[in-house]
Amino acid sequence: MAIPTRIGPYRIGRLRRTVLAALVGSAVVVPMAGAARPAAVPAPPPPSLGPLRAATCATDVAARFAANRDGVLAGERMAAGHGDRRRAAALRALADPARNLLSFDGRDGGRSAEVFGDLCGAERIAVLVPGSDTSFEQYGRFQAGAEALSRRLGDRSAVVAWLGYPTPSMLGLSVLTARRAEAAAPALRAFVDEVSAVRPGARVSVLCHSYGSVVCASAAEGLAASDIVLFGSPGTGVDNVASLHTTAAVWAGRGAGDLIGRVPHVRLRLPFVTVGFGTDPVSPGFGAHVFAAGDSAHSDYLKAGSVSLDSIARIASGDNRA
Structure with missing residues (x-):
């Protein structure tokens, strides 16, 4: 019997769908088979910040950088108190004075x-x-x-x-x-x-x-x-x-x-x-x-x-x- 050397459009479409179905199966099965996801890390609400304005951009941006750095440090303390050393270390790095955060919210991930x-x-x-x-x-x-x-x-x-x-x-x-x-x-x-x-x-x-x-x-x-x-x-x-x-x-x-x-x-x-x-x-x-x-x-x-x-x-x- 001759072996086909070309695959028709229908078979290509079916193959793609089969592969995608396998991906979906993996996406569903792997998390269920692994360890449970950790609980959310507690964090303070973000600082209340005013709008950015073109006329006062430099002042507004500097104020945001400072307020968000304080917010990151507060989040770092809460993460450390929660026992999440990895999050605390990540936030400690983000609070470096050389970093410039226009916005920051440590809640919900x-x-x-x-x-x-x-x-x-x-x-x-x-x-x-x-x-x-x-x-x-x-x-x-x-x-x-x-x-x-x-x-x-x-x-x-x-x-x-x-x-x-x-x-x-x-x-x-x-x-x-x-x-x-x-x-x-x-x-x-x-x-x-x-x-x-x-x-x-x-x-x-x-x-x-x-x-x-x-x-x-x-x-x-x-x-x-x-x-x-x-x-x-x-x-x-x-x-x-x-x-x-x-x-x-x-x-x-x-x-x-x-x-x-x-x-x-x-x-x-x-x-x-x-x-x-x-x-x-x-x-x-x-x-x-x-x-x-x-x-x-x-x-x-x-x-x-x-x-x-x-x-x-x-x-x-x-x-x-x-």
Whole structure:
């Protein structure tokens, strides 16, 4: 009997669905088989902060940095008293006087927005939106990427590392659905509105990594940004750029070393939930401007000296040669 050398479209679709079903099974089974998740770490409510205003930006920002540092230290004391040494150590590092937090809330897993560069004098503002498994305890790579991008953009620029939502775990079903992204979208739109109002003439780019690209897609309509940049994306939950209903230029890139490219780009409607994120953002059918990402692995897009960092910096600078 002859062995078929080609697989028809129906079989490809069925194969993708089978693989995605396996992913869903793993996402459900692994957490149940493992240890129970730890209880939430207690934290004080965030400080009451006034609005940022363009006319008094430097004063307002300095006041926020100081108030949020006090909030982080209060959170560190509560975490230590609770016996969570890992959270306490992470907050102690975040309270370093060299760190500049525009916002901080240690409750419900924690939220923050850290500024790198001079926000009040910036002509270019890049807002980084992280993907799964980003937290105060796992903040190092996110911070390093923001610092590398800030150095690459140079003077008259600011990078904001926006950890503004509870990112999903790679070992949970939530990473396969858009629910957390949809819940995070209003906060992202409000934050971008705030920094845009402080520097109304600045170019604002929103840079979205991995699951963060689902957050950005959910927030795209009405997002006050010149560019939405998707990298290492599993999909966005929509079929094409037109479905994002945005006036921003939409960019997408994926490194040759990124295994996210092997994730099936489909959506499955199951009882009570839809899993998967649909069209591959770097495919011609999606309609994004595709940028060079070199051989970047999934966590290396903002690595110093990389092709992907150079491309993303060019986009944030308004250089269309990216």
